[in-house]
Amino acid sequence: MSLARDLLAGARDFLARAGALSRFFGRLLLLVPGGLLRPRLIVDQVYNAGALSLAIIMTSGLFVGMVMGLQGHDLLSRIGSEESLGTGAALTLLKELGPVVTALLFAGRAGTALASEIGLMRATDQLSAMEIMAVDPMRRVVLPRFLGGVISMPLLTGIFVAISIYGVQLIGVQYFGIDQGQFWSEMRSTVEIEDVREGLIKGFVFGVACSLIAVFEGYNAEPTAEGVGRATTRTVVVSAVATLVLDYIVTAILL
Amino acid sequence: MRQSRAIDVSTGLFVLLGLVAIVFLVTQISNREFSLTDTSFRLKAQFENIGGLKVGAPVKMAGVTIGRVEQIGYDMQLLKAIVTLRIDRKYDEIPNDSDASIFTAGLLGGQYIGISPGGSEDYFKDGDQVEFVQDAIVLENLISKYMFSQAAKDTSGEPEASSKAPETKE
Numbered sequence: 270m271s272l273a274r275d276l277l278a279g280a281r282d283f284l285a286r287a288g289a290l291s292r293f294f295g296r297l298l299l300l301v302p303g304g305l306l307r308p309r310l311i312v313d314q315v316y317n318a319g320a321l322s323l324a325i326i327m328t329s330g331l332f333v334g335m336v337m338g339l340q341g342h343d344l345l346s347r348i349g350s351e352e353s354l355g356t357g358a359a360l361t362l363l364k365e366l367g368p369v370v371t372a373l374l375f376a377g378r379a380g381t382a383l384a385s386e387i388g389l390m391r392a393t394d395q396l397s398a399m400e401i402m403a404v405d406p407m408r409r410v411v412l413p414r415f416l417g418g419v420i421s422m423p424l425l426t427g428i429f430v431a432i433s434i435y436g437v438q439l440i441g442v443q444y445f446g447i448d449q450g451q452f453w454s455e456m457r458s459t460v461e462i463e464d465v466r467e468g469l470i471k472g473f474v475f476g477v478a479c480s481l482i483a484v485f486e487g488y489n490a491e492p493t494a495e496g497v498g499r500a501t502t503r504t505v506v507v508s509a510v511a512t513l514v515l516d517y518i519v520t521a522i523l524l
Numbered sequence: 525m526r527q528s529r530a531i532d533v534s535t536g537l538f539v540l541l542g543l544v545a546i547v548f549l550v551t552q553i554s555n556r557e558f559s560l561t562d563t564s565f566r567l568k569a570q571f572e573n574i575g576g577l578k579v580g581a582p583v584k585m586a587g588v589t590i591g592r593v594e595q596i597g598y599d600m601q602l603l604k605a606i607v608t609l610r611i612d613r614k615y616d617e618i619p620n621d622s623d624a625s626i627f628t629a630g631l632l633g634g635q636y637i638g639i640s641p642g643g644s645e646d647y648f649k650d651g652d653q654v655e656f657v658q659d660a661i662v663l664e665n666l667i668s669k670y671m672f673s674q675a676a677k678d679t680s681g682e683p684e685a686s687s688k689a690p691e692t693k694e
Binding site for chain 2: 280312313315316319320323359363421423424425427428432434442453454456457458459460461462464465469511
């Protein structure tokens with residue numbers, strides 16, 4: 270009996286959070302036109318979310334690409350078509366691996382930074398202070414961070430995919446000696462512009478989701494040290510799950 | 525102020541890098557080729573059957589890619605597939621009695637159009653039609669042709685056998 274009650278309470282809790290998140294998203298969207306008038310704040314946040322994530326994105330991208338080169342070559346050499354390595358790797362990276370891994374890294378690197386920063390502002394009453402000074406913290410703090418994340422994610426996705434294709438090329442062409450021309454020309458003749466668009470759309474969608482979750486969790490963090498910690502953890506967990514669920518939905522729509 | 529400028533520079537660098545990566549993906553990885561001036565001419569070819577030929581498939585001459593398939597359409601009057609080939613202007617001295625055939629690259633590879641040069645003194649011009657074409661080889665057609673020819677052999681062979689049989693009886 271108490272188990273059922275717990276489940277019910279859990280479900281209610283989940284619904285309440287989802288509702289609060291949606292309302293928060295709606296409020297944020299209404300502020301976007303006004304927020305774009307202050308590009309200075311957004312540039313700073315593009316730096317925080319994007320430029321500072323560059324090192325982790327590039328390193329991970331290179332190694333993901335190199336692993337794909339090794340595994341892809343092993344797989345394809347079993348069926349005797351190593352030349353398709355470029356095609357297979359490029360399609361996998363563009364359509365799935367690139368956006369998803371970038372979003373997971375982004376949630377880990379930028380999302381946690383956003384959530385803990387805003388959460389700490391909440392815990393140290395900085396947000397309340399702003400309200401007293403008639404500065405809307407949604408507009409001054411939350412919105413630029415959200416937009417910075419949304420702008421950064423597609424760019425990070427592009428960089429990740431480009432670097433990992435270079436990694437695949439490094440292993441496939443330089444190490445295994447697949448013919449360079451065949452590698453590129455087969456990739457070029459198979460990959461369509463729609464595939465690139467799909468990857469970038471996914472990057473954008475994940476960017477919206479991960480940034481939204483990060484600023485929401487930070488903004489609604491309990492104003493204690495423990496609360497900020499919990500908000501940070503939840504950011505990563507919820508972002509990761511949301512990314513994978515959204516990935517399925519976007520793929521189903523676009524395919 | 526100085527710190528804010530450093531942020532600007534690295535943000536700009538990041539955005540630039542991102543855009544370069546996306547342009548790289550669009551132009552180098554996918555089969556969209558951007559050129560400011562269109563340096564190519566078009567040929568048309570009619571096929572009974574194009575098999576699995578796709579838009580963007582290479583057009584090759586002696587194995588060298590000289591262009592791409594730009595458009596594939598179907599003509600309701602001729603009841604044939606009309607394939608438009610975009611050939612690079614560099615290769616504008618193709619004899620106009622050359623023939624176009626649809627080949628398959630490797631066992632799993634895609635199909636492409638191979639052009640073998642003829643002996644004419646005149647060259648293809650923009651908008652010309654390739655007269656001599658060879659359709660894609662469809663595996664099912666080959667198999668059915670083989671099976672029917674076997675069946676024809678069998679039926680033509682049987683009367684002989686039955687006519688022979690009585691002979692031996694007699």
